[in-house]
Amino acid sequence: MTLTAGALCLGGIVLFVCLAAYALLAFDVPGTRSDAALFxxxxxxxxxxxxxxxxxxxxxxxxxxxxxxxxxxxxxxxxxxxxxxxxxxxxxxxxxxxxxxxxxxxxxxxxxxxxxxxxxxxxxxxxxxxxxxxxxxxxxxxxxxxxxxxxxxxxxxxxxxxxxxxxxxxxxxxxxxxxxxxxxxxxxxxxxxxxxxxxxxxxxxxxxxxxxxxxxxxxxxxxxxxxxxxxxxxxxxxxxxxxxxxxxxxxxxxxxxxxxxxxxxxxxxxxxxxxxxxxxxxxxxxxxxxxxxxxxxxxxxxxxxGLRADLLRLAGEPLVRRALVTSIVIALVSGLLCVVATAVMIRARQAVLASRHPSALHRGFASGLSAGSSLVLLVPPVVLGAGWFLLLRPFGDITVFAPLLVILINMLMALPFVYRVLEPAMATHAARTARLAASLGLGGWHRLRFIDWPGLKKPLLMGLSFACALSLGDLGAVALFGSQDMVTLPWLLYSRMASYRSTDAAGLALVLGLVCLVLTIAGTPSAGNDDRRRHDAAA
Missing domain, CATH: 1.10.3720.10 (MetI-like)
Known part of the structure; x- marks a missing residue:
């Protein structure tokens, strides 16, 4: 079950990226040559x-x-x-x-x-x-x-x-x-x-x-x-x-x-x-x-x-409230998908490498799971957005697909960072609890509830808060697919800046920064104690 879930996550990521790359390579405009544009x-x-x-x-x-x-x-x-x-x-x-x-x-x-x-x-x-x-x-x-x-x-x-x-x-x-x-x-x-x-x-x-x-x-x-x-x-x-x-x-x-x-x-x-x-x-x-x-x-x-802006007037604007809700929903959904996909891929990789003598196919699968988390570094979000922009254009209004595309692109954007947060924590947790879970015969939901969640709650919350903060402040994907029907807080902030409404932009920036700061603090509840212990040791 774990290997199947890991394979599905890896296949979905590769398919999403490859379809965007295919759209870029296969798109043809009559009378033009993309190789000429290259030079x-x-x-x-x-x-x-x-x-x-x-x-x-x-x-x-x-x-x-x-x-x-x-x-x-x-x-x-x-x-x-x-x-x-x-x-x-x-x-x-x-x-x-x-x-x-x-x-x-x-x-x-x-x-x-x-x-x-x-x-x-x-x-x-x-x-x-x-x-x-x-x-x-x-x-x-x-x-x-x-x-x-x-x-x-x-x-x-x-x-x-x-x-x-x-x-x-x-x-x-x-x-x-x-x-x-x-x-x-x-x-x-x-x-x-x-x-x-x-x-x-x-x-x-x-x-x-x-x-x-x-x-x-x-x-x-x-x-x-x-x-x-x-x-x-x-x-x-x-x-x-x-x-x-x-x-x-x-x-x-x-x-x-x-x-x-x-x-x-x-x-x-x-x-x-x-x-x-x-x-x-x-x-x-x-x-x-x-x-x-x-x-x-x-x-x-x-x-x-931000404090000099009319925050009460901004809070009363329906467009601002809709943009804030849209941003938070997109951030939470993309963050949850990112954390779940990352945890599944890490667990699948651990299951493959736990074998005493993994085959070449299994070792290749484990390497693919690790490399898949960094695939977005090879094909950046704007390139992904460009490919899907061209791929979906023949199907009509692209803004219909905008929320789903923004969520998926933001999820991939946070994947490399969340992977680096969860992988060492999950490796340590597996080394400490694998034999205990096996001896108790725990698996599936019961292992997740009684063993995995108590031990991995902090790194999982840290990865979730980091993924949500990255998604909340992102402008790359929204810049391509944003419209009057889908307005996020960064897109609204950029629009106010472009129209020289600097006071409103300052107020929106303060709100956006505070929300991201709250997300960051929520994911690192024990950071202060760790810093204090290191400071005392250094003194």
């Missing part, structure tokens, strides 16, 4: 800009993350350190539309910085639109991610290393060169590959902050080709190019990421002796303060602008 100068210009902004965004994110991670690792007793690390996690769960509004509030033409420069008699030198705005937004999202990943690696360095460094009288530069840098260098390929993939497939931020065709990524160009120009050959060419780029990135990440080697120790408590001098404390404090300001100011701008 169009515009297509290659978009591809060059995509790779350029992704490379610059990755480099800047890592460059700024290194001093922040080192400062947080060295200053274990820094005031509010636990809350600063939590703050670094907020951009990961923040909808891109909300972050874009916050960045515009700080860096935009009428933002805080340009207003201050104008008061000093300067000519508003900061521009949020174009390449500079895209880089700024990507660094806002990805610098905290890189800093947290590096911080985790630095905190895993054995305590003996720091003791030896202190006994040898190592200076800060020597400590960085011989102790910290080898760890960071081992983490860099994986971190850089992940950030590059996120930036190369960026859609919402580029759509909002690109400022025009000169600053368009491949995904934005696909959306424009279908939604505004209705140029299927160009959309097909761009989609194939996007698949080629993401395939190359996934292969590069797979082969360039080394096995982590962070040293071995005897379990001695980590106690760092560097960074205790006045100069070190000032430098680390400055790095942490700048990172906090960079992340907190846009978030504060969203809250401030």
């Amino acid at each position: 169009d100068a515009y297509v290659w210009r978009v591809a060059r800009f995509t790779l350029l902004q992704a490379s610059l965004s990755t480099g800047l994110s890592i460059l700024f993350a290194i001093p922040v991670a080192r400062a947080l690792a060295r200053q274990a007793g820094f005031p509010g350190r636990v809350w600063i690390i939590r703050l670094m996690a907020l951009p990961l769960g923040l909808p891109a539309l909300v972050a874009a509004l916050g960045l515009i509030g700080i860096w935009g033409r009428q933002g805080v910085l340009n207003t201050a420069f104008a008061a000093l008699g300067l000519d508003q030198p900061v521009s949020i639109y174009g390449l500079s705005g895209i880089l700024l937004a990507h660094v806002f999202f990805n610098m905290p991610l890189a800093a947290r990943l590096m911080l985790g690696g630095l905190e895993r360095i054995p305590g003996e290393y720091w003791l030896v460094g202190a006994n040898l009288g190592m200076r800060p530069l020597s400590i960085f060169r011989f102790i910290e840098w080898p760890v960071i260098r081992g983490l860099l390929p994986g971190i850089a590959g992940l950030i590059f993939m996120l930036c190369a497939t960026s859609f919402t931020l580029v759509l909002i902050l690109g400022g025009g065709p000169a600053a368009s990524t491949i995904e934005v160009a696909i959306y424009q080709a279908l939604r505004f120009d209705f140029d299927p050959p160009r959309a097909i060419a761009l989609s194939l190019l996007q698949i080629a780029v993401t395939s190359a990135l996934l292969v590069a990440i797979r082969f360039l990421t080394p096995t982590a080697d962070e040293g071995h120790g005897g379990g001695r408590r980590v106690r760092r002796f560097d960074g205790r001098g006045r100069l070190g404390r000032v430098a680390d404090g400055l790095a942490i303060a700048l990172a906090v300001l960079f992340v907190a100011l846009p978030l504060g701008s969203v809250v401030s602008a």
